[in-house]
Amino acid sequence: MKETVQNLEETYKHILKMFLHQKSEHGLYEAQQFSKVLLEHQVSPEELISVHREVLEELFPTIAEEVLDSLDLLLEVMMGYGMAYREHQSLRDRQLELESEIEVAANMQQTLLPKEIPSIGSLDIGVISVPAAKMSGDYYHYIKDDNQSVGVAIADIIGKGVPAALCMSMIKYAMDSLPEQRLQPAALLENLNRVVEQNIDDNMFITMMYGSYDSRTHEFHYSGAGHEPGFFYFAKHDQFEELFAKGIALGVSRDAKFREYSRKIETGDLIVFLSDGVTESRIGDRFIDREEIIGLIRNYMHLSAQEVVESVYYELAKLQDFQLKDDFTLMIIRREV
């Protein structure tokens, strides 16, 4: 280290000498480059002034005493800057540390989401989930049972970022530990609600929509806990309808009861689940309205379910300059045969 400092002194001496001699642009450029090297070696401003003083003394043995004294004064003044710089350096290191920690957490969070979409002969399922920041408060889940039924859940944890992400793991584990009620939406939500109500902060809540598709009868049974309505698309009438299940959000009141709804799904029909990050997309000062989302789905409806959700996401993200304000999750289930 001492050697490098000495080298730096030599280099600076060289640059200064050349500059005083030639007064060229090139000398200034060299000085600029040299300041980067100084930062790299964490040389403080006051250290450089002290070097400058030494070099001057060496180059001009007859230099006025006042000039050198004035550099001593400048050195004192620069000490504050040096301290601020070191503080900045340590904050930057800490920030990098935090960022890499969040990166690890975000990767862990990804493992809470299903790794693959279940394949059920008659269904085409597509999903996209994109967090506004690194960590997401949106959650989705599939459960396939032995009777050719598939359960689908979408949940939105209040807020976003790290607190929401922590809460999401609770939902995941609670759902995993409820094997028996799996495919009865209302009972599932009642169970989850009790877990959430006991474990959640007073200001928090979770909204969820859960549905179970019976691929033998093609009936879709669903219940909702305060979740943003999705859509049905009925091919026969070429019409979209709101998919809403009234019920209170999870975590608000302990003994909440949930209603169960059911719809018959025909070939070509769609079931659309979404989070409010889709419907609350803001374009400038304006919120996008639900009709516009229907329009987007309609535009891409001839594609596979996965391509539809990806295309709709792309269009909405583009309208917001790819700066999502809220976590975005969109899921589409289509009956193919």
Place this chain on the structure above:
Amino acid sequence: MNLSIRYENKADVVVLYVAGEIDAYTAPKLREELIPLAEKGNNVKVDLSDVQYIDSTGLGVFIGALKATDANNSRLTLVGMSQRVQRLFTITGLDEVMAIEEEEGSK
């Protein structure tokens, strides 16, 4: 976006006039005003006539306040919601557990 909160002590009720947007940034301010009132056993009315937007964090404040009123025998009433705000309470099912009045003093 800012949030302004103004009090009015009436005969048997404290009215909180809230104006602006209630989101993740402004929610703590509302929480600081609202929760202590609910915990003191006050009869609290929140006038939302000048609130254009509430996000889920904002809703959380009202849920926290509702739980505080249940625990402290106080009462929380919300009045003057815009259509957009009302929709949020309807979707989340909070309209079934909270006292919501259409217009200030209409009850």
